Amino acid sequence: MERNVTLIGLFAALIVALGFVPAIPLGFGVPITLQSLGVMLAGAVLGSWRGALAVLLVQALVAIGLPVLAGGRGGLGIFVGPTAGFLIGWLPAAFVTGLIVERLRRVPVALAAGIGATLGGIIIMYALGILGFWLVKNAGLKPEDAPISLWAATAIMAPFIPGDLVKVVVTGLVARTIAQYRPSALLARG
Template sequence: MTANAASQPPIDAATVRPGPRPRRRSTATDLALIATFAALIAVCSIVPGFSLGPAPITLQTFAVILCGAVLGASRGFLAVLLYLAVGAIGLPVFTGGAAGLAPFAGPTVGYLVAFPLVAWITGFLVERLPRGKAASSVPLIFLAGVIANVLSIHLLGPLGLAWRADMPVGAAFIFDLAFWPGDLLKTLLVAVVATAVHRAFPALLPSRRRPAASRTTTARPGAAPTE
């Protein structure tokens, strides 16, 4: 220890200030949000759409992407899983009032499997935006939804069509192109709605924990480090 350091007063533990702790969320609130958004998916699924071959066009995509954009990755993922579980046990919440396990054996199985993934990827990307951006940047949330769509719905959906609708893989991906204009429009609507929600409820997204190394400490003026 140097003489200069020895002459300085010891650092008071009270002056060491850890960074702000992430705000804890209520489990009851999380469960209520998950259930509410699962119900929203169900409503968007049974609202009449129009058929385009083996895969109909509805507002499902809007609802599942909105789950991730508003609730974040984990809760968005769980909301979509809850919706799928409710439909699997027999409630008529799938497109056209379908229920049970039959939709999971039909040509839309790839899209159903992709729904939790698109919510998780969207939420994962939106959570990493600065909090101000999540409440003000429609283009960034729109981009997050498009990336999630490409990596999940527009990948697994055509593969499911090729598997269960006896379509060549190439033909299935070409068929899936018909859904792109509508999905882009719905993703843009998601971005507009999500930014409005985050503007009104800025603490809705889960807080990201700061690493210990980033916590700041404050010492008394003049204090020198020991060697």
């Protein structure tokens, strides 16, 4: 139990620390950050429940106003802004990433982590992120404002995909390295 709490806290700290790497703003409210890499790693290394708890801890820190997101952002307002869907999507992203690594035991760990990070860290996170972005952008429109279509919201997110694919590869490589040199630390396979 104590080890689990320590590792959950450690991965929450990793996600926060990755937020200190300067974000790359793209001009429409959703920056490129490395924090989603931390989410993918939490799931791949800690497994579904522990990875999700690490993310939940970060989300709680954000909710109480600590500036733990990229760019020093925090507070409840984040949960209704253009990045809300992505932030909310972190939880199922970590869970699904971990679940896939746990279930694909006969598959090499790098591949399992890559598949998990792709499904959890890209497909699920983007589905919720795009939906959240679309909802926020269309909320409270004035009559003269044109609504944004869901397709347009999806197209706006396209520049993020190559970077997130690199994060998937990094997640697989890190998981493989941990499995090779410290297999007991890869709790998703424990």
